[in-house]
Amino acid sequence: MSGFDQQKIETAVKMILEAIGEDPNREGLLETPARVARMYSEVFSGLHQDPREQLMTIFNEDHNEVVLVKDITFYSMCEHHLVPFFGHAHVAYIPQGARITGLSKLARLVETAARRPQLQERLTATIADALVDRLDPAGVAVMVEAEHLCMAMRGVNKPGTKTLTTAVRGILFTDPLKRKEVFDFMQQR
Numbered sequence: 001m002s003g004f005d006q007q008k009i010e011t012a013v014k015m016i017l018e019a020i021g022e023d024p025n026r027e028g029l030l031e032t033p034a035r036v037a038r039m040y041s042e043v044f045s046g047l048h049q050d051p052r053e054q055l056m057t058i059f060n061e062d063h064n065e066v067v068l069v070k071d072i073t074f075y076s077m078c079e080h081h082l083v084p085f086f087g088h089a090h091v092a093y094i095p096q097g098a099r100i101t102g103l104s105k106l107a108r109l110v111e112t113a114a115r116r117p118q119l120q121e122r123l124t125a126t127i128a129d130a131l132v133d134r135l136d137p138a139g140v141a142v143m144v145e146a147e148h149l150c151m152a153m154r155g156v157n158k159p160g161t162k163t164l165t166t167a168v169r170g171i172l173f174t175d176p177l178k179r180k181e182v183f184d185f186m187q188q189r
């Protein structure tokens with residue numbers, strides 16, 4: 001990944017271990033800086049990618065009704081505390097002009113947007129805007145439901161809360177009935 005300095009992360013993690021009063025040279029911690037650097041290269045792998053590039057596959061199929069992929073699991077990192085927030089994204093669009101994309105590409109889009117220091121609101125909007133940009137659809141609706149570990153394991157200490165964010169574009173912004181239909185589909189169990 002360009003812009004990713006593995007060695008610098010290792011040095012920083014070693015310094016954090018020292019700063020919390022640990023001994024980075026004890027056996028159990030010797031490999032930890034390198035492990036954390038490898039983990040960060042995974043969880044931040046979306047940082048140097050453009051989420052829109054996940055939507056390069058376009059099929060010429062005339063379908064002008066809702067396409068919804070729901071319950072897309074994601075893990076992201078809260079940019080304020082660098083601890084995970086995670087949950088599900090539901091991604092819907094109404095194509096127009098015979099431009100549809102591969103279903104897996106919607107999940108790839110979520111993945112790329114999530115794997116970076118992130119805010120839930122920005123994650124939600126980034127997914128919606130990538131769809132608008134690449135597919136020029138009649139409408140887009142994205143819903144993200146997540147739990148933030150920074151609210152669960154520290155600070156306000158409220159495990160089990162769910163934060164729900166939405167981003168709607170086009171006809172799903174202007175037409176409340178259509179929007180309700182899509183949101184109902186998203187939340188049907």
Ligand SMILES: Nc1nc2c(ncn2[C@@H]2O[C@H](COP(=O)(O)OP(=O)(O)OP(=O)(O)O)[C@@H](O)[C@H]2O)c(=O)[nH]1
Pocket residue numbers: 078079080118119120121148150151154155156
């Ligand atoms: N809007 C938004 N806030 C977030 C997100 N992730 C974490 N936060 C919040 O970011 C805020 C940071 O608040 P600060 O007062 O700067 O930091 P803090 O003292 O650690 O805050 P507490 O978490 O309340 O202890 C907290 O209220 C978090 O709940 C997110 O995705 N979106």
Ligand SMILES: [Zn+2]
Pocket residue numbers: 078079080081082083148150151
């Ligand atoms: Zn946080």
